[in-house]
Amino acid sequence: MSDEKSKPTSVLQHIESALYVINQLCIGFVTIWVSWTCLRQDLSGIRLHAWLVTFGFVFLMAEGMMCFYDGSWLTVRYSRKYKTAFHVVLQILGGGMGVAGCLIQLIRDDWSISVTLHARLGFAAFVLCLISLLSGLVAFLARCLSRTISPLVNKTFHVVLSFAAFVIAMMAQFYGYTQTGIFRGQGQDFVVLMQVVTMVLMVLTSIGAIKSLYQKIGSLAS
Numbered sequence: 001m002s003d004e005k006s007k008p009t010s011v012l013q014h015i016e017s018a019l020y021v022i023n024q025l026c027i028g029f030v031t032i033w034v035s036w037t038c039l040r041q042d043l044s045g046i047r048l049h050a051w052l053v054t055f056g057f058v059f060l061m062a063e064g065m066m067c068f069y070d071g072s073w074l075t076v077r078y079s080r081k082y083k084t085a086f087h088v089v090l091q092i093l094g095g096g097m098g099v100a101g102c103l104i105q106l107i108r109d110d111w112s113i114s115v116t117l118h119a120r121l122g123f124a125a126f127v128l129c130l131i132s133l134l135s136g137l138v139a140f141l142a143r144c145l146s147r148t149i150s151p152l153v154n155k156t157f158h159v160v161l162s163f164a165a166f167v168i169a170m171m172a173q174f175y176g177y178t179q180t181g182i183f184r185g186q187g188q189d190f191v192v193l194m195q196v197v198t199m200v201l202m203v204l205t206s207i208g209a210i211k212s213l214y215q216k217i218g219s220l221a222s
Contacts, residue, residue, distance in 0.1 A: 015072040016069070016070050016071030016072075018189070019071060020069060020072055021070040022200075022204065023201055025200035026200050027058060027063070027201050027205075029175075029197055030054065031055060031059040031067060033182055034050060034051065034054040035051060035055065036055070037182065037183065038050050038054075040050065046105070046180060046181070046182055047182055048101070048104055049104050049105040050101070052098065052101030052104065053101035053102065053122070053173070055097055056087075056094045056095065056096065056097025056098035056099075056100075057094060057098045057169040057170070057173065058173060059094070060097065061091060061169070062201065064087050064088075064090030064091040064094055065091075065166060065205055065208060065209055066205060067089075067090070068080075068087065068208055068212065069207070069208035088136070091162070095130075096133075097131060098129055098169065099126060099133075102122055106123075106126075116175070116179045117175050118175035118176045118180065119179075121168050121169075121175065122176070123169040125169035125172055128161055128165035131161055131165075132161040135154065135161055135162075136158050138154055138158070138163070141209055146161045151214055152216060152219055156217065158222060159212055159213050161212065162209065163206065163209040163210070166205065170198055170202035173198050174199065177194050177198075178195075
């Protein structure tokens, strides 16, 4: 009986590990391609914006979200204390770069939001990321503030905000491939491939956040 019970767990672990590797390949592919496209020319204006938001949201923020993922072979050996430290550092760096990239574009547009879906989603991600970083700081200090704010409630709020900010940022990235001029010379088929890869990494990165959110909502309901 014990062998039968251990098999599903083992299979699930292998699946999670495989999905983690696929996700890392997707993240690396998008980050390297966008970085190469932007860095091979003058890194200013729209190219600086694209590089900052891609490196911040797609690479650093996604890696920070996956620190607690069960299939992460990069952090599986570390205790939760170290995973939390990695998560905080990556989220601050990623969120900071993403926010900086959005600010640069807002300044270039004289603080006006374009009518494109990419611009509107990007601004929404910008606002949510700022709030998420603030809620993350509160969650990190939750023990000190436990008399004022329930740590579980605040962490749940932080997970919801971070998840929403990441998904919206990935949707903005998706539309950015076609609604910004710097990627048009890459060929339509390749741009479609990048959109598909971006959606795949968004879904795979969200698995850990959804599991964490489900557990926290269950704890709140009990």
